[in-house]
Amino acid sequence: MDRPGSLSVERLALHFGGLAVLDDISLEVRPGELLALIGPNGAGKTSVLNCISGLYRPLRGRVVFEAREITGLAPHSIASLGLARTFQHGGLFAHLTVLQNLLVGRHAHFRSNALWDGLFLGPARRSEIAQRDEAEKIIEFFEIERYRHSVVAGIPFGIQKVVGFARALAMGPRLLLLDEPSAGLNREGKEDLARFILRIKHEMHISMIWVEHDMQMVADLADRVYVMDYGEYITDGSPDQVLRDPRVVEIYLGSQSAERRHESA
Amino acid sequence: MAYASGYFKTGYAVELRLVETRLQWTSLAALLVLLAAFPFVAPAFVIGIANQVFLAIVGAAALMLLMGYAGQISLGHAGLLAAGALSTGILFKETGAAFWVTLPASAAVGALLGVVFGLPSLRLKGLYLAVTTLALHFVVAFVGGEYETRRGFSSGIVIPPPSLGSFTLVEQSHWYFLLLALDVLVILFCLNLLRSRTGRALIAIRDHDVVAEALGIPVRQHKLAAFVISSTLTSIAGSVLAYYRGFVSIEAFTLYLTIDYVAMVIIGGMGSMLGVVLGAAFVVSFPHVIEALVRSIPWSQAIANEIFAVNYAAFGLIMILFLVFEPLGLVGIWRRVRNYFLLWPFRQTTVGGGGA
Structure with missing residues (x-):
């Protein structure tokens, strides 16, 4: 198999009516890599997962899994190729x-x-x-x-x-898409989750795209972080580098609200 | 699981068994003995009702698979029963074919109609789907009616009882055993389906079709399969019904018949094969019970002509009561009674989420 579990998303665009949900999103997952996908609520993280797993059909762009284009395939065909996902609300x-x-x-x-x-x-x-x-x-x-x-x-x-x-x-699967697996978990639950993710990475060598809001977990576990906001690419790189990036800090804290807080103080 | 204690499993194959403990085997054997002894002691009238229940079980099991497990609402059930009965009637009238030709042929017609009935389900859900199946009911009724008038069978088609060699199936008690065997086969088929991957896939589609699709289940294919399996069984039921009655007329397959079957599924308990049996027994025997009750009151002569109205009103009332107070149907009541006596004389205060 050619680069098992690798995925590349090329120039993805997705519109709901007149609303641009995703605009020119490109990302790459290397074999066995743990890629964290972060961004504020409504940034389009789940939409990226939905486009990859075939639940949404993108307006433009391609999704290539292990050197095979999967854009437009039925979700069950994509799943049976070795691409699995979890759902934000469980979907059990x-x-x-x-x-x-x-x-x-x-x-x-x-x-x-x-x-x-x-x-x-x-x-x-x-x-x-x-x-x-x-x-x-x-x-x-x-x-x-x-x-x-x-x-x-x-x-x-x-x-x-x-x-x-x-x-x-x-x-x-050879590629796992995790949609906020830690949401709503307590400390103990998160520690278990971290252990599962690490074991899957090191023992099973399964690649993962991991949508996450807990920055501490992202900093501790992720190989690489990809940041998006309002459906657009912001930056990517190692956790240390990305989480210190002023643009990322601004997205999460908001420059204006920070200024306002400064003024009122 | 339930009723089992001090009983340990030693392999996955053991866990797949439908009947697990010795107590369950004994109760099942006792039930079969009772059922086998029934026609020798019961009056002919009661055996007739039992046969109607057995016939209803086949159709209700088919509808339960489709509605209770796959979650696809269908109001075309009477149409499918009619299709099975008419295929048998037409084949016999036109070619004089015997039952071992007409029965598989009717099943094939049912399978084909299943695809047609199922196609809208690929696009539509819930009430919209229900309406399209309703439309198909009228198409079948129209085609059947046209055939009957054009060929001059407006009063219906008479079919002689099935015979094999010198044996002819006429007597109610003979029918009883045949229909009982048919029921056992159909229920076993359904239970098998439900404990394997197809059944799980149907339930998955009912509960979360998008998730099911993302987990690798070809949802459209399985929806169609559910319709095909269900309508094949229904068509077989229709064919057997034609032989049992000895007569086919499209007028017998009205929308009320569909409602009867939907009622069996709901009153019996959605998503339970035991519910099929209980629901069929309840709905089939209900009018007879009401009639007996009405006759038992002293001034019954005065309302003798209104007995149908009383019947329908009481039936409607029972349906509403079940929907409001016991959505789990007769099975829900049975489970509560069973759980109560499981620990009796101690009381169970908390009930765990759901049960088998």
């Missing part, structure tokens, strides 16, 4: 158990069809057992054994976030 199937949610993530790996499934013979039974085995590995990795058979609607919020992450990893 609340009536299914944790295990069933993970098995839905394994969907593309089953070797069966509706007819065999209805008879529950041959390939249906075999793949059900084989995929259960794979799902159990993920359950072990995320340390959620005790919630395996719990219905998602009944488990704590923090665990739900982990399950959303686990389901994306269960898809067996």
Whole structure:
């Protein structure tokens, strides 16, 4: 495979009616790289993920995954190429158990069809057992054994976030898109999350695009940071360099509000 | 899971079983013995009702797959039943084909119609989808009506009972066992579907279609599959119904029939195969119960002509009561009773989120 897990987004533009959501966004993810995508609310971070995973069709621009253009492909085709994502609000199937949610993530790996499934013979039974085995590995990795058979609607919020992450990893991707995995987590939850992200990076060598608001986590974990605001590219580079950049500070604190605070003081 | 204690699993294959504990096996065996003994003790009238329930279960299971699991609302159910019954009727009238030809042929017609009924679901959701399936119901009704008048069968098509060799299926008690076997097969098929990847995909599409798509599930393909599987089963039910009645007339397949099936799914309990059985039994036996009740009051003669009106009103009232007070349907009631007796005489104060 050519540069597994690599992705390049070239000159992406996305409009909703007259509103320019993304304007000329280009970014690159190298094999095994952890790229943090930051910017204030409404900067268009999730829209970038949606364009990559095929949920939005960009007005202009291309998305190339492992030297293969995926712009315009159906989301399920993109997913089955080895590109998985999480959702900001979990997007879990609340009536299914944790295990069933993970098995839905394994969907593309089953070797069966509706007819065999209805008879529950041959390939249906075999793949059900084989995929259960794979799902159990993920359950072990995320340390959620005790919630395996719990219905998602009944488990704590923090665990739900982990399950959303686990389901994306269960898809067996080479590139993971994480949409604010730490949002709403407490300190302990964030520490667990950091550990999962690092293990995925170092042990599984899966590339990641990570949308994040917790700058401390970004500074500690990310290989590279990409900053955007109002759908436009601002800067990118190493965390140290980017987070000190005056433009980035200005975006996050706002120059005018800083001035006003200065005046009133 | 439920009812199991001191029972440990030793492999994933064990966890996939539909029946797990010895108690469950025993209860299932007892149920089958009871069902098998039923036609030998029950009066013919009651066996007739049981047969209608068995027939309804096939159609209701099909609708449950589509509405309760795949989340696609369909109001074309009577149209699909009609398509199955009419295909059988027309094939018999035109070619004199036997049941082992007409039944698969009707299933094929159902599968094909499933694609047609399912196509709007690729674009439309919820009520809009419901309206398009409703339109298709009228198309089927129109085509059937045209056939009947043009060929001079305006009063309906008479179909002789199916026979194999010297055996002819006429008696209610024979039908009873055949329909029971059919129900077991259909329910097993549905349960299998639901415990495997296709079933999970349907539920995923029902709950979050965008997420399902992003997880690698071809959503359109699965929506169509849900329609095709459902309408194939429905068409088979229609074909068997034609043989059971010995008569097909498009007039029998009105919108009220669709409402009956939707009621079975809702009253039984959305998203449960047990709900299919309970709902079908409830809806089919309901008018008979109401009739018996009305007859039992002393001045029943005075309202004898209004019995249909009473029936519909009571049925409507029951539907509303279920929607308001027990959206989980009869299954919801059953689960609560079961959970209560699981710990009896102790009381369970907190109930965990959801149940199997």
